[in-house]
Amino acid sequence: MKTLQPWRDPTAVRQLAHTLGTVTRGSWRIMEVCGGQTHAFVRFGIDRLLPEGVELLHGPGCPVCVTPAGVLDQAIALAVEHDVLLCTFGDMLRVPGSHTDLLQARARGAHLQVVYSPLDAVALARKHPDQQVVFFGVGFETTAPTVALAIEAARASGLDNFSVLASHVLVPPALRAVSSRVDAFLAAGHVCTIEGMAPYHALSRELGLPIVVTGFEPVDLLRGLLECVRLLEEGRVDAFNAYPRAVRPEGNPTARAAVARAFDTTDQPWRGMGTLPDSGLRLRDPAFDAAHRFGLAPREGRDDPDCLAGEVLQGLRKPTECPAFGSRCTPDHPLGATMVSSEGACAAYWRHRRHSGAPA
Amino acid sequence: MICPLPHELGDVVTLAHGAGGRAMRGLIQHIGSILGPAATTHDGAVLPTDGPIALTTDSFVVDPIEFPGGNIGHLAVWGTVNDLVATGARVQALTLSLIIEEGLPLAILDRVLHTIAATGVPIVTGDTKVVERGRGHGLFVNTAGIGREELALSPAQINVGDAILVSGDLGRHGAAIMAHRMGFQTALESDCGSCLPLLDVLAPFAPTCLRDPTRGGLAAVLGELAGPHDIVIEQLPVHPSVSAVCEVLGLDPIHLPCEGRMVVFVPEARALAAEAALRELDPAACRVGTVVPGAGRVWLRDAYGGDRLVDVPLGAPLPRIC
Numbered sequence: 001m002k003t004l005q006p007w008r009d010p011t012a013v014r015q016l017a018h019t020l021g022t023v024t025r026g027s028w029r030i031m032e033v034c035g036g037q038t039h040a041f042v043r044f045g046i047d048r049l050l051p052e053g054v055e056l057l058h059g060p061g062c063p064v065c066v067t068p069a070g071v072l073d074q075a076i077a078l079a080v081e082h083d084v085l086l087c088t089f090g091d092m093l094r095v096p097g098s099h100t101d102l103l104q105a106r107a108r109g110a111h112l113q114v115v116y117s118p119l120d121a122v123a124l125a126r127k128h129p130d131q132q133v134v135f136f137g138v139g140f141e142t143t144a145p146t147v148a149l150a151i152e153a154a155r156a157s158g159l160d161n162f163s164v165l166a167s168h169v170l171v172p173p174a175l176r177a178v179s180s181r182v183d184a185f186l187a188a189g190h191v192c193t194i195e196g197m198a199p200y201h202a203l204s205r206e207l208g209l210p211i212v213v214t215g216f217e218p219v220d221l222l223r224g225l226l227e228c229v230r231l232l233e234e235g236r237v238d239a240f241n242a243y244p245r246a247v248r249p250e251g252n253p254t255a256r257a258a259v260a261r262a263f264d265t266t267d268q269p270w271r272g273m274g275t276l277p278d279s280g281l282r283l284r285d286p287a288f289d290a291a292h293r294f295g296l297a298p299r300e301g302r303d304d305p306d307c308l309a310g311e312v313l314q315g316l317r318k319p320t321e322c323p324a325f326g327s328r329c330t331p332d333h334p335l336g337a338t339m340v341s342s343e344g345a346c347a348a349y350w351r352h353r354r355h356s357g358a359p360a
Numbered sequence: 361m362i363c364p365l366p367h368e369l370g371d372v373v374t375l376a377h378g379a380g381g382r383a384m385r386g387l388i389q390h391i392g393s394i395l396g397p398a399a400t401t402h403d404g405a406v407l408p409t410d411g412p413i414a415l416t417t418d419s420f421v422v423d424p425i426e427f428p429g430g431n432i433g434h435l436a437v438w439g440t441v442n443d444l445v446a447t448g449a450r451v452q453a454l455t456l457s458l459i460i461e462e463g464l465p466l467a468i469l470d471r472v473l474h475t476i477a478a479t480g481v482p483i484v485t486g487d488t489k490v491v492e493r494g495r496g497h498g499l500f501v502n503t504a505g506i507g508r509e510e511l512a513l514s515p516a517q518i519n520v521g522d523a524i525l526v527s528g529d530l531g532r533h534g535a536a537i538m539a540h541r542m543g544f545q546t547a548l549e550s551d552c553g554s555c556l557p558l559l560d561v562l563a564p565f566a567p568t569c570l571r572d573p574t575r576g577g578l579a580a581v582l583g584e585l586a587g588p589h590d591i592v593i594e595q596l597p598v599h600p601s602v603s604a605v606c607e608v609l610g611l612d613p614i615h616l617p618c619e620g621r622m623v624v625f626v627p628e629a630r631a632l633a634a635e636a637a638l639r640e641l642d643p644a645a646c647r648v649g650t651v652v653p654g655a656g657r658v659w660l661r662d663a664y665g666g667d668r669l670v671d672v673p674l675g676a677p678l679p680r681i682c
Contacts, residue, residue, distance in 0.1 A: 004603075004607065008663065010663040010664055013663075013664050014664070042668075043668060044662060044664060044666075045662055045664055045666030045667075045668060046664070048666055049664065094674075103675075116542065116609070218664070331673075331674060332674050342610065350671075351669065351671040352668045352669055352671075353669070354669065
């Protein structure tokens with residue numbers, strides 16, 4: 001793809017890695033917040049180009065991974081017991097709930113449709129007026145606006161057969177929860193296209209840590225790291241936008257307004273991390289809340305006791321430091337969501353790092 | 361030539377067309393009028409044999425039936441013909457089974473049949489079933505094919521040091537289907553087509569193994585064929601439009617199916633000449649990698665000097681959340 005080539009240019013990558021090496025003097029633990037960043041680091045091998053003084057910690061920014069097992073159980077129950085057409089992103093299908101996953105539920109007769117956008121689910125509701133359609137909405141500030149707009153589209157069409165099972169979460173509370181063990185954050189560019197820089201300036205001051213917003217290509221990541229290390233070496237606390245081709249300082253106010261119309265904030269359980277205050281989004285209108293419409297009680301959910309995904313998500317352990325990694329836990333038989341989500345750190349290590357030796 | 365639809369068949373396939381009566385006879389005669397009488401006049405075919413015979417079968421359930429660059433008829437013929445090519449054999453004859461869902465417009469069926477007829481591959485016997493609405497997906501097709509072995513090929517012959525070539529760029533079929541399903545505006549077309557010319561082109565270079573990278577793409581084929589060795593992929597020929605579709609949908613071209621390409625293993629000493637010969641057929645053909653000592657792993661050498669493992673997913677690649 002032509003437009004991506006400059007951001008994957010090997011010469012630029014080598015130059016940036018070299019500059020990073022000359023700039024780094026101290027020893028820094030830098031957390032990339034988003035699972036998309038983690039995968040890009042590992043997939044392109046950028047983490048292997050870093051100087052000794054820079055340690056990457058993998059962060060909690062994988063929406064699929066932090067969706068509680070109990071919410072997955074609710075989604076599975078909706079599809080199996082309530083005869084709804086459950087629409088969701090492909091990522092969710094193989095994530096283990098307490099007992100099973102959505103793909104297994106589909107094989108046993110649940111009505112499940114993979115969509116690329118919540119608006120696809122609204123279109124299905126329009127097309128099948130006698131069928132209750134539920135969109136299983138997970139994700140951070142990036143996906144919440146699309147769900148908000150889907151609800152507005154459904155309301156405008158007068159649909160009474162569309163609702164949302166929402167499990168949306170917010171980035172800043174999660175960064176607060178893990179901030180004590182990092183020296184700086186690489187924040188996710190796509191979140192900031194919505195949120196803008198203001199919340200990250202405030203968060204940087206509040207936590208006393210540099211925060212650099214990056215994109216997801218090799219050059220983007222290295223530029224972000226370079227800015228981050230410069231801030232650290234100079235002892236400056238600031239938020240810096242290293243992804244200006246996508247992130248405007250003001251973000252996307254239209255999208256934020258849509259989210260504010262559809263949601264208010266609430267305390268939210270994060271899978272493996274416990275309940276974080278004001279970290280979730282709750283639907284304002286009960287008419288579009290699937291949990292309300294179908295009378296779903298909150299479910300406790302059960303995580304496999306051998307799964308250390310919560311520690312991986314908080315940067316406390318590398319995936320390969322989990323005793324179950326690659327033995328009891330593989331993508332074919334995952335104990336936790338981090339092993340199957342395309343943004344999960346365990347999946348990234350399994351995919352690209354499970355053999356130590358390079359080819360002869 | 362497009363045969364006009366016989367009026368008495370109606371516009372759509374009905375259950376009567378599969379029920380053994382006059383309507384069924386009418387449909388089968390109609391099929392025979394397009395594919396030639398051999399396909400429909402008898403319950404089986406008697407063919408002369410001479411030396412080792414290769415036999416293969418494949419079923420086709422593509423959705424949609426018609427897609428940019430082809431239809432299920434192309435896949436049904438070339439998929440089986442190419443499977444024979446991968447065993448080193450030249451197709452002699454195909455069987456054709458149609459499982460038609462009630463309600464399929466006859467115009468679609470006709471386009472598929474004309475596509476099959478136009479390939480020129482002999483259909484020597486076949487079968488037609490009609491299933492109730494909801495029990496099929498428009499049209500399922502199965503073909504079986506036999507052919508005479510011309511090249512002795514086998515995964516067991518793959519050696520350390522073999523060069524790995526592909527006969528054209530990768531992922532077009534998968535990307536074209538996905539783009540079409542998503543309603544993208546793109547000029548991408550499926551690569552579905554014949555690999556038959558490769559038998560003659562490759563014969564002088566003593567290939568050790570051929571395989572068509574259909575479901576699961578190049579990654580699945582190499583993962584399966586690595587066997588006791590490792591494979592290092594050095595480059596992938598991918599059209600910019602295929603890359604673009606993959607970027608938008610969160611897919612990797614290495615996992616996307618092709619329907620008119622062949623992965624070719626040849627001894628290193630003949631790699632350059634074989635690559636040049638393949639380029640005569642398709643300028644995008646190129647060497648993609650090498651078989652090295654190892655233990656069944658596939659590596660992709662990236663532009664930054666590292667190697668990463670190529671994963672074979674458990675099932676279909678699933679679209680990402682963001």
